[in-house]
Every structure is written in structure tokens, then in C-alpha cells.
Amino acid sequence: MIESRVTLNTEVSKDGVLTITISGRLDSTSTGNIWQGVIDALERASSKRVVVDTSEIDYCDGTGIGLLVEIQRRQKKTGSKLEISGLRDEYQKLLDFFDPLEFEESRPEKSRKTNLTEEVGRATFSVWDNIRSQVAFLGELVAALYLAARNPTVVRWKDAFLIAETAGVNAFPIVALISFLIGLIMAFQAAIPMKQFGAEIFVADLIALSTLRELGPLMTAIVMAGRTSSAFAAELGTMKVNEEVDALTTMGLDPVRFLVLTRVIATLFMMPLITIFANLFGILGGSVVLLSMGYPLNTYIDRIIQSADYVDLLGGLLKSLAFGLIVAGIGCSHGLRTRTGASAVGDSTTKAVVSGIIMIILTDGLFSVVYFYLGI
Amino acid sequence: MNTESETIIHVESLTVAYEDTVVIDNISFEVRKGEVFVILGGSGCGKSTLLKQMIGLYSPAAGRILIDGQDIVSAEGDERLRILRKIGVMYQSSALFGSMALFENVRLPLEEFTNLNSAAMDLIVLMKLKLVGLKGFENHMPSELSGGMQKRAAIARAMVLDPQILFLDEPSAGLDPITSAELDQLIISLAHNLKITFVIVTHELPSIYSIADRVIMLDKRVKKIVADGRPQDLRDKSDNQWVRQFFKREVTSNVS
Structure with a gap:
């Protein structure tokens, strides 16, 4: 001073x-x-x-x-x-x-008194507005994907490959680590009570089925929602704040085709690939527990092959495709709806992660019901 | 306008470089107390970079910058804080905090650096907003203000602690001519009445003629100061043809 x-x-x-x-x-x-x-x-x-x-x-x-x-x-x-x-x-x-x-007054206050009815009305309108813009965005995205399927040259493949690397390949270590640890922890927790019945070898069945059908795709999707979806929302949100999105629009370039399509395609390609690795590392995690209990690796692999088949694997991978669409779509959608100001980018990122995880869980539940009725 | 000749800023043998690219090469100048000092030059000549060096945001490749006798480049801790209390800065993008209303933006430095009570702080904030013509907009968020209003708000925030020196980066950009002229009057009045020294980076020639006591011109081709003096003198009497053309807004192939 x-x-x-x-x-x-x-x-x-x-x-x-x-x-x-x-x-x-x-x-x-x-x-x-x-x-x-x-x-x-x-x-x-x-x-x-x-x-x-x-x-x-x-x-x-x-x-x-x-x-x-x-x-x-x-x-x-x-x-x-x-x-x-x-x-x-x-x-x-x-x-x-x-x-x-x-x-006279130290600071004139904003007259902002609202009653409960008005607040409920505003909140309802906001939810309705949110649903409407999500549906509109989904429509634009489907239209862009259809266009890309008919004419793949409209996709900026160079950008898509770069995004596949940053959003997908670079996510591999964290996905692998988390899957390995979850496989290991789950096997460890299950092995102790199962050992009392002499059924510890069935830990392999537990790990194989739960990883391939559920945990592999789900954990990958949740990690990607935290890592990739938030990155998309922040990147597109900053572009929106800096008027770069407006610049694209006035140049006659559709932001959905230019920015969203590449991200969605890259994530759709990468999600099943990362999920396969997540499955592998989850199963490896489980093997550590059984090996430490004296079972040979061959026995563990045999049980895995007997208990799970390709339908389990492909069912999980199909889910991962849907999760990929959610991760990229919701991240980009919230990014493009960013308002002005630095805090707006933070809001968009938070919304992208929260609504992304909720949508992933809901979709997972939907898949479970559908698979049950299909007998998968 | 300048009544005192005491020097408040010394820039000595300053060289600014981005990695191997030299932007400003070994320049020296002084700013006198109470002076409205304008840094002028073509686009990309390093005007804003020079300003950012002067407020201690970046370290120069070589040279010293003394603010009221203290070197802002080497100062650390409390010494640096003492120097920073003497300056206020208005950034080109206004840099208002988007999550705070205008009132809170301007009040923040008072809360952090003074022992005024709450009502006193409120009064000072309202006075500053009145000075820049923004009284009545206290509760507006920065995103609800026009570009020109954001600039004025940023000036209010920069001067809320009554610094000795105000650095303004492109203050008139984005303002209509009347608001710009009002801002010029405000600068003149603050320099006159409060003896605030202004260091301004601007392109606006009408503003420069009305407010500047002294102008230095940077030329990106030689990376040095090519002119130093009163704007009217530089326009009419400068030896450098490029400088005269710049002031007269003459377009030739030599003008970059």
C-alpha cells in the first residue's frame, strides 16, 4: 500500500x-x-x-x-x-x-420481484424451449448426416481425422485405466463372497458379461462425456462468443455441417474402437484377481469364451455407437447455444456434461429393455 | 495542457521480440506527468505490444521501463503491487468481468484495495459511472451494454482507484463521433483537474488532435520511433514524409 x-x-x-x-x-x-x-x-x-x-x-x-x-x-x-x-x-x-x-440512494435496485407462478411459468417455458431447440438440432444433424452419407465429399475429412485423434485416441489412456481398475475392483469384491461357495471361478463369467454388455460401453461413454463432450461444448461455445459461428453463417457455411458433422462422425468412429479397448482392459483387470487366487490364465480365458459370445460384444458396441452420437451431439448442441460472456462457456460445458450423462444412462436403460424383449 | 515537466515514465533502450522476431528495436522515450501521450503507428507496428510492456504484462527482450522511478519489469511482490496501484488500464476489448454487473465490475478494486465503508464505495462507483456517462446502467451486465458503453465502463473501472497514469488501448474504437468527442473531453478534464497522465494507443486522428499533448509514431519497417512531438507539428513540419502522409491520411504506395 x-x-x-x-x-x-x-x-x-x-x-x-x-x-x-x-x-x-x-x-x-x-x-x-x-x-x-x-x-x-x-x-x-x-x-x-x-x-x-x-x-x-x-x-x-x-x-x-x-x-x-x-x-x-x-x-x-x-x-x-x-x-x-x-x-x-x-x-x-x-x-x-x-x-x-x-x-440519493447508494445503488438503485433492479425491480425484479417475481412470484411463484411467474417463476414456474418461466422455468416451464425454458424447459420447453430447451426441448424444442434440441429437437431442431437433432433434425439438422440427421439432415447433415444423411447428406454426408449420400455425398461423403461434403465432410471435411481432414478435420474429422484430427478430431478423432484429439477426442478419441488421446482419450485411450484414461479409458483404459478406468476400465482396468473397475474390472479389478469388481472381480475383487465379487471373489470374496463367491469363494465361500467355491464359486470364485465364476467371477470370470461376471466380468465378461458385465464388461462386454454394460460396463465397457457405459464407462467409456461417461468418460467421453466428461472429456470430449465438454471439450466440444467449450470449443464451439468460445467460437460462438467470438462470433466465429456468425462468420461461418454469413459466409453461407452451415455451422452444423462445418463444425458439428465432423465431430459427430469422428466420435461415432472412435467410440466402438475405444469401447473394444475398454472391454479388453476390464477383462485384464479381472484376470489379475483370479491369477492372484492361483487360477491359470488359460482357465480364465476359457471361462470368458464359454460365458460370453459375439452377440454380447456386438450388443455393447451397438450401444457405444448410440452413446457416441449423444456425447458429440449434446456437446456440440450446447456449444452452439452458448450465450455471450466467459461464464456462458462454463454454463454450456456444465450442461453438456450433465445432460450428456443423463441421456447416456437413459439410453442404456432403453437398450436393456429392448435387448430383453429381443432375447439378447 | 501540460503544466509540469516532471517525468513519470521512462522507457530506456527497450527491445521487444516474439522469440526471434524483433517487433520494437531499441527505443527510448519519456512521458511527463499530466501529459496526454499518444502512441501512434500503422497496423501491426507493435503499439498495443508496447503498451502491454509498459503495464508489466510482458517482459521485454532488453531495456527498462520505469514507472515513477520504479522498474516495472524487475519489480516483484509488494513493490510490483505499489507500482500497479499507480496505473489503471483500459483494454481494447474492455475486459469487463462477464459474470458481474457493471456496478460490481467498477466496485471490485475498491473492495480489494481500500478501507472505505460499503456506502462510501457505492457513492464512489456511482460518481465514476456519472463521470463516464453510465449512471443508470449500474445493474446491467456487460453483455447487455453496447461496445462503446463497455469501453466507458472499462475506463470507469480503470480509474476507480484514481491512479496517476491511465493506459487506454484504442479507447475511441467503436464509438460514435459524439460519444468519442465526449470521451475526449473526459480525458482532457481528468488530465487537467486530476493531473492524471494518459498513455493512449489510438488511430483516431480527430481524437489525437483534440487530446494529445505529445505523440510518438512507430514505424514497423524500421521498428523504431520515427516521430515525436505535438500532432499539429508532426503533420505540418515533420521531416519524415510518411509521418506527414499518415497525419494527412494520404494514400500512397509508401504507406503501410
Whole structure:
């Protein structure tokens, strides 16, 4: 802090005149030291006449002028006489710029009173608006995918490959680690009670079926929602804030085809591939537990092959395709609906991850029901 | 306009480079207290870069920048904070905090650096907003303000602690001529009455004629200062043809 010295003297004369003498440097650092003292003196004396002697002020900045305005404001309110004496011309000019009565209230509040009915109405409208824009976005996306299927040259394949690398290949280590640990933990938790019945070898069945059908695709999708969907939302959101999306539109380029299509295609390609690795690492995690219990690797592999078949694997991979569409689609959709400001990008990212995970779980449930009725 | 000749900023043998690319090559100049000092030059000549060096955001490749006698480049900790309290900056993009209303944006430095009570802070904020013509917009979010209003809000925030030096990066850009002229008047008035020193990067020639006490011109071809003086003198009497053309807005193949 810069050292600034200011002194305050207050005196009430016999005839009731309050004299406030301020001397020294009245700036943003020092004014706070005497502000309350001045206000207290004014309130205590409640004099009909106040004289503020400023002749010994060496320097006065905007904050110092603020104190003088506050004195004027209080005196005008009470109708008392005020004399500010000895103020240098340059400060007087600045003081004259402000009408004290303009600052009656410290801060005018926004009239923003709403009742419960209005809030419910607004929230409902917001949900409805959200659903409408999601449906509209889905329509645009399907149209763009249809166009791309009929004419693959409309896709910017170079961008798609780059995105496949950053959003897919680079996600491989984290997906592999999480799948391995989940396989290991699940096998460990299951092996202890199953051992009591001498059924610990069936841990292999548990791991194979749950990983291929459920956990492999689901965990991959959840990691991708946290990693890739949020990245898409942040990237497109920043582009929206920087008016880059508007620039594309005015150039006659459809943002959905230009930005979303490449991301969706890249994610659709990468999701099943990463899911296969997630399955492999989940099963490897389970093998660690059984190997440590003394079973040979061959026995573990045999049980896996006997308990699970290609239908389980392909069923899981089909789900991963749907999850890929959700991860990329929701991330891009929230990115493109970003409002202005830095916090808006954060909002979009959060919404993308939260709604992405909810949609993934709901879709997973839907697949379970469908597979049950199909006897898969 | 300039009444005192005391130097407040010394730039000594400053060289600015991005990796191996030299943008500004060994320049020196001084800014005097209370002066409205304008940095001028063609696009890409390093004006904004120079400003960012002067406010200590980047370290130069060589040279020193003294603010009120203290080197902002080498200062650290409390010493750096003391120097930063002497300056206020308005960025080209305004850089208002998007998650805060205008009132909170301007109030933030007061909350962090002064011991004023809450009502006093409110009053100071309203006074600053009145100074820049934004009283009545306290509750607006930055995204609800026009580009020109955002700039004025950024000036209010930059000067809320009454710094000795205000750095303004392209203050008039995006403002209509009347608002721009009002802003010029505000700058003149603050320089006059509060003895604030202004360092301004701008292209706006009408503004420069009305506010600048002194102008330096950077030329990206030589990476040096090619002119230094009053704008009227540079326009009419400069030895450098490019400088005269710049001020007269004459288009020739030499003008970059």
C-alpha cells in the first residue's frame, strides 16, 4: 500500500457551527480512514451550519471528492447550510461536476420481484424451449448426416481425422485405466463372497458379461462425456462468443455441417474402437484377481469364451455407437447455444456434461429393455 | 495542457521480440506527468505490444521501463503491487468481468484495495459511472451494454482507484463521433483537474488532435520511433514524409 497521510479535526463552536478541517493527502488510500469520522461528526453535531476547511489539502483525487459530495448530500438532505472553504480551483471544478442529490440512494435496485407462478411459468417455458431447440438440432444433424452419407465429399475429412485423434485416441489412456481398475475392483469384491461357495471361478463369467454388455460401453461413454463432450461444448461455445459461428453463417457455411458433422462422425468412429479397448482392459483387470487366487490364465480365458459370445460384444458396441452420437451431439448442441460472456462457456460445458450423462444412462436403460424383449 | 515537466515514465533502450522476431528495436522515450501521450503507428507496428510492456504484462527482450522511478519489469511482490496501484488500464476489448454487473465490475478494486465503508464505495462507483456517462446502467451486465458503453465502463473501472497514469488501448474504437468527442473531453478534464497522465494507443486522428499533448509514431519497417512531438507539428513540419502522409491520411504506395 502507498502511505498516505490525512488528518481530520472537528470542532463545534459556541454558536453551533461545526467546523471540519481536513489536511494532507485525500486519496483512495487515505480517504477511508476519515470517512466514518466525518459522517459521525455530522450526525453527532447535527448543526444548522457546517464549514469544511479544505485549505490544507495537498492533494485530492476522485475518492476525496466523493467524501465532499457525501457531505454535501447529507447537508442538502437536512437543509443545513454548508460552506466548503479553501478548495483549490481544479478540485472545485470536479466537485461542481456532481449534483449531490443525484446520489440519493447508494445503488438503485433492479425491480425484479417475481412470484411463484411467474417463476414456474418461466422455468416451464425454458424447459420447453430447451426441448424444442434440441429437437431442431437433432433434425439438422440427421439432415447433415444423411447428406454426408449420400455425398461423403461434403465432410471435411481432414478435420474429422484430427478430431478423432484429439477426442478419441488421446482419450485411450484414461479409458483404459478406468476400465482396468473397475474390472479389478469388481472381480475383487465379487471373489470374496463367491469363494465361500467355491464359486470364485465364476467371477470370470461376471466380468465378461458385465464388461462386454454394460460396463465397457457405459464407462467409456461417461468418460467421453466428461472429456470430449465438454471439450466440444467449450470449443464451439468460445467460437460462438467470438462470433466465429456468425462468420461461418454469413459466409453461407452451415455451422452444423462445418463444425458439428465432423465431430459427430469422428466420435461415432472412435467410440466402438475405444469401447473394444475398454472391454479388453476390464477383462485384464479381472484376470489379475483370479491369477492372484492361483487360477491359470488359460482357465480364465476359457471361462470368458464359454460365458460370453459375439452377440454380447456386438450388443455393447451397438450401444457405444448410440452413446457416441449423444456425447458429440449434446456437446456440440450446447456449444452452439452458448450465450455471450466467459461464464456462458462454463454454463454450456456444465450442461453438456450433465445432460450428456443423463441421456447416456437413459439410453442404456432403453437398450436393456429392448435387448430383453429381443432375447439378447 | 501540460503544466509540469516532471517525468513519470521512462522507457530506456527497450527491445521487444516474439522469440526471434524483433517487433520494437531499441527505443527510448519519456512521458511527463499530466501529459496526454499518444502512441501512434500503422497496423501491426507493435503499439498495443508496447503498451502491454509498459503495464508489466510482458517482459521485454532488453531495456527498462520505469514507472515513477520504479522498474516495472524487475519489480516483484509488494513493490510490483505499489507500482500497479499507480496505473489503471483500459483494454481494447474492455475486459469487463462477464459474470458481474457493471456496478460490481467498477466496485471490485475498491473492495480489494481500500478501507472505505460499503456506502462510501457505492457513492464512489456511482460518481465514476456519472463521470463516464453510465449512471443508470449500474445493474446491467456487460453483455447487455453496447461496445462503446463497455469501453466507458472499462475506463470507469480503470480509474476507480484514481491512479496517476491511465493506459487506454484504442479507447475511441467503436464509438460514435459524439460519444468519442465526449470521451475526449473526459480525458482532457481528468488530465487537467486530476493531473492524471494518459498513455493512449489510438488511430483516431480527430481524437489525437483534440487530446494529445505529445505523440510518438512507430514505424514497423524500421521498428523504431520515427516521430515525436505535438500532432499539429508532426503533420505540418515533420521531416519524415510518411509521418506527414499518415497525419494527412494520404494514400500512397509508401504507406503501410
